[in-house]
Amino acid sequence: MSKTYVSDWLGLTIGNSRLHWGWFKGDILTETWDSPHFSHPVTDLMPYLQPQISPSLPLYFASVVPQQTTLLLSLDSIELREILLSDVSIKGLYPTIGIDRAIALWGAVQTYGLPVLVIDAGTALTFTGANHTQLRKQTESKRSPHHPKTHPVTPAIPDSQPSSPTLFGGAILPGLRLQFQSLHQKTAALPSVSLSPQLPQRWALNTPNAIESGILYTLLAGIQDFIKDWLQQFPHSKVIFTGGDATMLSSLLPPQDAEMIVDPNLIFWGARAIVEQYSIYR
Numbered sequence: 001m002s003k004t005y006v007s008d009w010l011g012l013t014i015g016n017s018r019l020h021w022g023w024f025k026g027d028i029l030t031e032t033w034d035s036p037h038f039s040h041p042v043t044d045l046m047p048y049l050q051p052q053i054s055p056s057l058p059l060y061f062a063s064v065v066p067q068q069t070t071l072l073l074s075l076d077s078i079e080l081r082e083i084l085l086s087d088v089s090i091k092g093l094y095p096t097i098g099i100d101r102a103i104a105l106w107g108a109v110q111t112y113g114l115p116v117l118v119i120d121a122g123t124a125l126t127f128t129g130a131n132h133t134q135l136r137k138q139t140e141s142k143r144s145p146h147h148p149k150t151h152p153v154t155p156a157i158p159d160s161q162p163s164s165p166t167l168f169g170g171a172i173l174p175g176l177r178l179q180f181q182s183l184h185q186k187t188a189a190l191p192s193v194s195l196s197p198q199l200p201q202r203w204a205l206n207t208p209n210a211i212e213s214g215i216l217y218t219l220l221a222g223i224q225d226f227i228k229d230w231l232q233q234f235p236h237s238k239v240i241f242t243g244g245d246a247t248m249l250s251s252l253l254p255p256q257d258a259e260m261i262v263d264p265n266l267i268f269w270g271a272r273a274i275v276e277q278y279s280i281y282r
């Protein structure tokens, strides 16, 4: 496959709450910003871009929201390229895994190595872990001692490099804001609560604090339990937080037995590694 040169380009991931944009000059991420979802067929990218950025740059995008993909594809004036699961070189990705999870994991593998656990605290909160691909054991063909082999056995070709990543697995739950919203929307008496940046009192004596306490303490306990289980299997793994609530949630966790990193740009590191498969940066 011949590679094309790329200088300036845009990366875009379409999440369930909003759009996440990155402006690259070659392999350097120079700026990131978020914007609301597209609301009608997109005829002009300008309202979604920073003023100094040209809407004619090639746009590499990934989306977990099919209606938003359709709106974006109505834009025929620019060079659009959708990043697909098949672009992500991680083994064991199941067909319905979110492309955002796959790209963020790929970005984490590129940046932090293996094994690695990504905690994406977005609209949904997801855990996604990867490990080194285990080399398939070369199974001895069953030969009876009475039939000694008569020709040299060609060693099986290992099905992967030892350092290549395999999806170990993960989990999906409602994200922080969604938990508050669903309690408010599906009950008669529970108010809309805005989050305070510190941990509430666990044993609350009013309704907003009771909601905050219930959601935060169970969410934090759940995150800790997933991290603990992961580290039991992969004691030397790094744990990377990303997504809109990454800073807040990770700051509320007590110290863990692992290096904990907040990296809001995992999806862009993943996108960059994928674009690099097709291009030469300059």
Ligand SMILES: Nc1ncnc2c1ncn2[C@@H]1O[C@H](COP(=O)(O)OP(=O)(O)OP(=O)(O)O)[C@@H](O)[C@H]1O
Pocket (backbone or CB within 6 Å): 014, 015, 016, 017, 018, 019, 064, 100, 121, 122, 123, 124, 125, 175, 176, 177, 178, 242, 243, 244, 245
């Ligand atoms: N302006 C904002 N709009 C939406 N969410 C925000 C905003 N600012 C902070 N957040 C927090 O970020 C979280 C959403 O994260 P993020 O923007 O990463 O989600 P997303 O990428 O749209 O969704 P997902 O990746 O789950 O599809 C919410 O739980 C919310 O608390």
Ligand SMILES: CC(C)(CO)[C@@H](O)C(=O)NCCC(=O)O
Pocket (backbone or CB within 6 Å): 015, 016, 064, 096, 097, 098, 099, 100, 101, 122, 124, 126, 172
């Ligand atoms: C879980 C979300 C919503 C997180 O953005 C997205 O990755 C998605 O729609 N995933 C599809 C299901 C899966 O990942 O198994």
Ligand SMILES: [K+]
Pocket (backbone or CB within 6 Å): 015, 100, 120, 122, 123, 243
């Ligand atoms: K996300």
